[in-house]
Amino acid sequence: METVLNDGNFEEEVLNSEMPVLVDFWAEWCTPCLMVAPAIEEISRKYAGRLKVGKLNVDENPLISAKYGIQSIPTFVIFKNGKVLGQTAGAMPKEALEAKIGEILDE
Amino acid sequence: MSEYDIVIIGGGPAGLTAGLYTARARLKTLLLEKIAPGGQAALAWTIENYPGFPEGIGGPELMERTRKQAEKYGLEIKSGEVVKVSASSEDERSKRKIEKVVNTKEEEYKSVALIVATGTRPRKLEVPGEERLIGRGVSYCATCDGPLFKNRKVVVVGGGDAAVEEALFLSKFAEKVTLIHRRDELRASKIIEERAVSNSKLEFLWKSVVTEILGETEVEGVKVRNLETGKDLTLEAKGIFVSIGAIPNTGFLKGVVEMDEEGFIITDENMETSVKGIYACGDVRKKLLRQVVTACGEGATAGFAAGQYVGKWEDKTKR
Numbered sequence: 001m002e003t004v005l006n007d008g009n010f011e012e013e014v015l016n017s018e019m020p021v022l023v024d025f026w027a028e029w030c031t032p033c034l035m036v037a038p039a040i041e042e043i044s045r046k047y048a049g050r051l052k053v054g055k056l057n058v059d060e061n062p063l064i065s066a067k068y069g070i071q072s073i074p075t076f077v078i079f080k081n082g083k084v085l086g087q088t089a090g091a092m093p094k095e096a097l098e099a100k101i102g103e104i105l106d107e
Numbered sequence: 108m109s110e111y112d113i114v115i116i117g118g119g120p121a122g123l124t125a126g127l128y129t130a131r132a133r134l135k136t137l138l139l140e141k142i143a144p145g146g147q148a149a150l151a152w153t154i155e156n157y158p159g160f161p162e163g164i165g166g167p168e169l170m171e172r173t174r175k176q177a178e179k180y181g182l183e184i185k186s187g188e189v190v191k192v193s194a195s196s197e198d199e200r201s202k203r204k205i206e207k208v209v210n211t212k213e214e215e216y217k218s219v220a221l222i223v224a225t226g227t228r229p230r231k232l233e234v235p236g237e238e239r240l241i242g243r244g245v246s247y248c249a250t251c252d253g254p255l256f257k258n259r260k261v262v263v264v265g266g267g268d269a270a271v272e273e274a275l276f277l278s279k280f281a282e283k284v285t286l287i288h289r290r291d292e293l294r295a296s297k298i299i300e301e302r303a304v305s306n307s308k309l310e311f312l313w314k315s316v317v318t319e320i321l322g323e324t325e326v327e328g329v330k331v332r333n334l335e336t337g338k339d340l341t342l343e344a345k346g347i348f349v350s351i352g353a354i355p356n357t358g359f360l361k362g363v364v365e366m367d368e369e370g371f372i373i374t375d376e377n378m379e380t381s382v383k384g385i386y387a388c389g390d391v392r393k394k395l396l397r398q399v400v401t402a403c404g405e406g407a408t409a410g411f412a413a414g415q416y417v418g419k420w421e422d423k424t425k426r
C-alpha cells in the first residue's frame with residue numbers, strides 16, 4: 001500500500017523514515033501519472049518492508065513540490081536517511097524504475 | 108518461452124487496432140507495451156479530428172475505450188520493453204512455422220508474424236542546458252506539465268500542428284506563451300492557426316531558434332537567435348516546451364528491417380516490411396500523415412495482412 005503524503009506529514013513519513021522512500025509526485029489531470037499508477041502500486045507491494053512508497057499530489061501540496069523543484073510529473077524521487085538519492089522525471093517502464101530502486105536498496 | 112501467432116510491439120492506437128483485428132480473427136495474439144497502453148494518443152488533451160466524435164474526445168478516454176474493445180475479443184496485453192527482434196530467414200521447405208523471436212529484458216516470445224507499432228518519441232533541441240533542465244522546466248509534453256506553469260511565462264519551440272496545439276493548451280494556464288519558430292509562417296492546419304492568431308496570450312518569434320536554455324537548477328529563460336539578423340536576445344521563461352518533431356522508436360530493429368535515414372520503417376501498401384511476416388503501422392512508418400486515424404487504419408491493414416501470413420504457414424504445416 002502506498003502512503004498518502006502531504007505538506008504536513010512529509011517530514012515525518014519521508015525525511016525521518018527508517019526505510020528508503022520512493023515518492024511519486026503526481027496530479028489527477030496528468031495522464032502519464034495515471035498510466036504508471038498500477039506499476040507504482042505493484043512496486044509498493046513487491047518491496048513491502050524494504051521500501052516505503054509514497055504519493056504526493058502536487059496540486060494540493062505546493063510547499064513540498066516547490067522545495068524539490070517539481071516541474072514535470074510524474075517525478076520519482078528516492079530518499080534515504082532524509083537525503084535525495086535519485087530523482088527522475090517522466091513516465092518510465094516499471095523495470096527501469098525497479099533498476100534504480102535496486103541500486104539504492106543494494107547499497 | 109511462449110509461442111503466439113502474432114506478437115504486436117507497442118500499445119498505441121496502431122498496435123491496439125491491429126490487436127483488435129487479429130483477436131477477432133481468433134489469432135493467438137500478444138501485445139507488448141513498454142509503459143502502459145494508450146501511447147502518445149493518451150497525451151492528447153482532446154482529439155477533434157477523429158471521426159465519430161463531433162464534440163471531440165479526450166485522448167485518454169479514446170485509448171481506454173480502444174484497449175477495452177481489443178481485450179473484449181481476447182487480445183492479451185503484457186508489460187515489457189522489447190529490446191531485440193530476430194527473424195530467421197524464411198524456409199518454405201522446412202515448413203517451420205515459428206519464425207520471429209522477440210526479447211524483452213526478462214522474457215522471450217516466438218511468433219509467426221510480428222507487428223511493429225512502437226511510434227515515436229519527441230526530438231530534442233540539442234542545445235546547452237537542455238539535458239540538465241529536463242523535468243526542471245524543460246518539457247516535451249504540455250498536456251503533462253502545462254498546469255504546473257500557472258501564471259508563469261513559457262516558451263514553445265516549433266511551428267507544426269503539435270507545437271501550436273501545445274501553445275494553445277498552455278495559454279489556459281500561463282501568463283504568456285511565446286512561440287519560437289524557425290520559419291516565418293506556421294506549418295499548422297488552418298483551423299489551428301486561426302485560433303493561435305486570435306489568442307491574446309500568444310506571441311510569436313519568427314525566423315528564430317533557441318541556442319541555449321538558461322538556469323542552473325531550474326529554467327530561467329532561453330537564448331534566441333534571429334536567423335535573419337543574426338542577433339541574439341534573451342527571453343525570460345519558467346517553462347520551455349519543445350515540439351520540433353519526432354524520432355522513431357526503432358533502435359531495437361536496426362539491421363533487421365529496412366528503414367529510411369531517420370529510422371522510420373519502410374513498408375509496402377500492405378504494411379509489410381522488407382522482412383516477410385514483419386509488419387509496421389502507425390507513426391513508426393515512413394509516411395505523410397502521423398495521426399490517430401491513420402495509425403488505426405494502418406493497424407487494421409497490418410492485422411489483416413499478418414493474419415493472412417499466419418494462415419499461409421498454418422496451411423503448409425497441416426499439409
Ligand SMILES: Cc1cc2nc3c(=O)[nH]c(=O)nc-3n(C[C@H](O)[C@H](O)[C@H](O)COP(=O)(O)OP(=O)(O)OC[C@H]3O[C@@H](n4cnc5c(N)ncnc54)[C@H](O)[C@@H]3O)c2cc1C
Pocket residue numbers: 116117118119120121122139140141142143144145146147148149150151152153154155156157187188189190224225226227248249250269356359388389390391397398399400402
Ligand atoms: C500531445 C499530442 C497531441 C496529439 N494530438 C493529436 C490529435 O488531436 N489528433 C490526432 O489524430 N493525433 C494527435 N497526436 C498524434 C497521435 O498521438 C499519434 O499519431 C498516434 O498516437 C500514433 O499512434 P501509434 O500507435 O503509431 O504510436 P504511439 O501512440 O506513439 O504508441 C506507441 C507505443 O509503443 C510503445 N513502445 C515504444 N517502444 C517500445 C518497445 N521497445 N517495446 C514495447 N513498447 C514500446 C510506447 O510506449 C507507446 O505506448 C498527438 C500527439 C501528441 C504527443
